[in-house]
Amino acid sequence: MTDTTNWDNNVAALVVALGDQVRGSTAAEHMAQLGELLDSDPAYSRLWLVWATQRGELPVESDVVNFRRDVKLNGGAAALSSLGNRADFSIFGYATRVEIVADAVMVDVHDTCRTDKMSGIQRVVRETVSRWAREHDIQLVAWTKNRRALRRVTEIEYGRVVDKVAASSDGTDPVETEQIVVPHGGLLVVPELAAESERAERLLALGRFSTTRTAFIGYDVVPMTSGETATDAIAAHFPLYLDAVAYSSRVATDSASTGSEFEAWKRMLPASGRTGPEVKAVVLAGDVDESTDESLAAARRRLKLDDAPMVLVVGTHEPRKNHLVVLQAARILWQRGERFRLVFIGSSSWGSAAFDNLAQVLLDQGYPLVIVKAASDSLLAASYRLAAVSIFTSFHEGFGLPIVESLRAGTPVIASNIGSMQEIADMYRGVITIDPHSDSTLQSTLHSVLSDATILQTLRTELASNTYRSWDQYAADVWSFFTAPHDAAAPGHSAAPGASAQEVAA
Template sequence: MSTGTAAQVGMPHSLSARLRAVSPAERTALLDRIASIVSTLSGEPAPGDRGELVPRFERLLAPADASAVWLALSVLEARLATAPEVRRTVRAIRLDGPGAAFGSRTAPLVTSWLGGFRHRPEVRVLRGAVLVDVDHTARAGLATGIQRVARETVRRWAAGHELRLVGWDSGYRHLRLLTPPECARALTGDGAPGPAGERDVVVVPWESTYLLPELSLERPRNERIAALAQFARCRTGVIGFDCVPMTTGETTAMGVSEAFATNLAAVRHMDRVSTISSAAAAEYRGWRTMLSSVGAGGPEISVEPLPGEVPGSTPDELDDARARLLVPGMPMVLCVGTHEPRKNHLALLHAAELLWREGLRFNLVLVGGRSWNDERFTRELAVAQARGRPVETVTTMSDSTLWAAYRLARCMVFPSLNEGFGLPVAEALSCGTPAVTSNFGSMAEIAADGGALLVDPRDDSSIAAGLRTVLTDDEAHRRLATAARARPRRTWEQYAHDVWDALAG
């Protein structure tokens, strides 16, 4: 029994037929986008005769090359195509040709992008450019460790290289150029956070470099990054912070591990990962080893350790921090990090209580915002404060106050269960302040250059013993402080240079 022709079984109209069915303004906008696709794929100016434009487009798409299809879909629809969309269109081209394949896809385009919006977004193909995706860093109000790394790194990249800073629309459908205020916020943290722009220039990278110096956890964003890495003919690179949601998923909130899995699904298709420590590299290499079971090789993985560089503090900054944080007659123990279970602050509170009951006098200052699953910590903190213990949390603190706090502290304690790097440890040691930190992973890696006392973070008594030593043994404290001041110095400038070479060089 014959299956009939495309027309007999109700297959979609051709692209030319679709173009004839829309308004003149919509037709002009679509033809402009088709011209952009033709010139990008051919490397030549698009035909001036509009009658030749669609046939030329169809000839270029006839081989059903997945990269060309991705470009065409992304430009026509003003949003980055996903891998399933590319595969579906490739199959349609092989069955019925590009005219029918794109004719069927132009109807939703006209409805959703052109006919339904007064503003027709400009679509710009960026070829041979370096795009740096700092969507979160440009918009978020919090300054996490990841955002600090992104800002310190990208600011130095921008000073030495020509970059295009990009973000996403609110639905994570398309890349867009950041506005000047957003660029300033991404690079310096200045200015109020704002929503994603909705009416900006849509950019489609092609034969360019795409760099991701922050963590993406949004499924729609990761689906489009994965397709970009596969089909945009771009060099792609990402800073790899850690695989905590996979290796210690029990310490994260519901859904975080699933969201992180979508990030790894995108990173799987990227060219290079620059990890922030050898411990982080071990996690990523373990994940990459698993990819062989699905026939994938995964990205190249390198190690570019973070620096611990901290600017100097002025006398006024030290005086302000002293008045704000110190309790007269008591040494200060400083802890920096969000109050999530992985940071192990419950164990720290218990260790501190053991020492207070011994009669040791010190105040404990925890700098960091609330995070997932911190209800137990909040309750135990309230209990300690009700007992009159000298402990407080500071949810927001300027960088200058933090640098001063490092210098004023007797020690910095960081008993985390898992860290990609442990930036507060490196920063405290850079200030010459001893650290009490975990005896494995990136924290032990940092401590290898001296200045830190290692403890077992899973043993409250071990944490208490480490704190007891630095609080009561002046000679041990002096040795640690001397070793901290003698550590080799690594600057943000060096780090940014090394990561650029690893990802874009």
């Protein structure tokens, strides 16, 4: 349905946003005035706002650079005319409404709001954003289907994030009329890994050119520092994501280890004339649901538990998680006559064929192995509590949430002695750390804890004295960091950035 009124109102709103009073009463007069304002001050932030509003989508870096060149060479009126119709325009008129939203705190929950699944990142997003929504004035946004514009989330999507309510569909909710929003000032928080190229390159331009600051939760830099453990797709897209982060104002990393990686990356930026964001480690929380007698009994049935101790491994079966070595260690111990049930909770992922094949061989041979591809929060919590010990010997992690979840459930952990996993072991008692690259060490350690009951009992006694960070604390700390007063000339954001290498003198 045609909505020229929305378009006309946005032209007038742009005039006001650029600091002038609206003159005249027609759209043509307002457009002429807007062109004059661009002629008088073609600042990047003004050009970004005009381009985004007039086109109904967010620009990439070259769009803003070319628009500025057009304004300076041909004048504001001609440059506005060259933008053409809004992106949603058709013979039927405008398909969406575009709204300039001033000085708001927006939170980009594009991935989390469209799925009922609960990965580590999605758990952080839901636990954090749900608390922000209760305590602060925020607006949740996602991206349009083509990932070229921000839109308001639907009621179903809001429920997935804030109320943690599973929907009947998964990522296919109809959005009949996408409510496009263009931020003007304020803050855009990105608590997810926004690595898709369409999304990242628009966040880059927004962070570089607009008056809206961006802030990211930084989960890891694994595709850069352990590239062999990442898929080809994420390895190819991750540098563009980091380019977007380079123009942000602040990054809250999930561990000091990840913070060191981001700081090291930041030290490379001056070579390209950038300074990068302020980086601060805000250590994650971790929790598990309470378990009832009924949920524990259901878990025992689902996991086929008997009187043998249960060893639990939580996480996707990608090579970085080192699950293949856990299978091999278990097979050797089983062949020696040791009694225990090994339970994996996590889905297959890229590069999981070797794990899947060996697991199937062991199952066919009758070994006490259970693979759970998807688990409810209730089953996961009960599994942690029923386990004698859990294993998390990953090669590289941004944090290692299953370690904390296991400890919170009262179950000791065998974890890697590197990076964030060693960091968690230094924070909390109840963790045995080993070299994740040593198969024999994992095998001998697992044998020790299963054959000597005093080891696990000592660890359980020790971990009972731990004081854990809560999600309330984590959410409050990240909010305080992201929203603290900010110097407009601080690293990562400027109202008038320097010229791009793409731009020629005009």
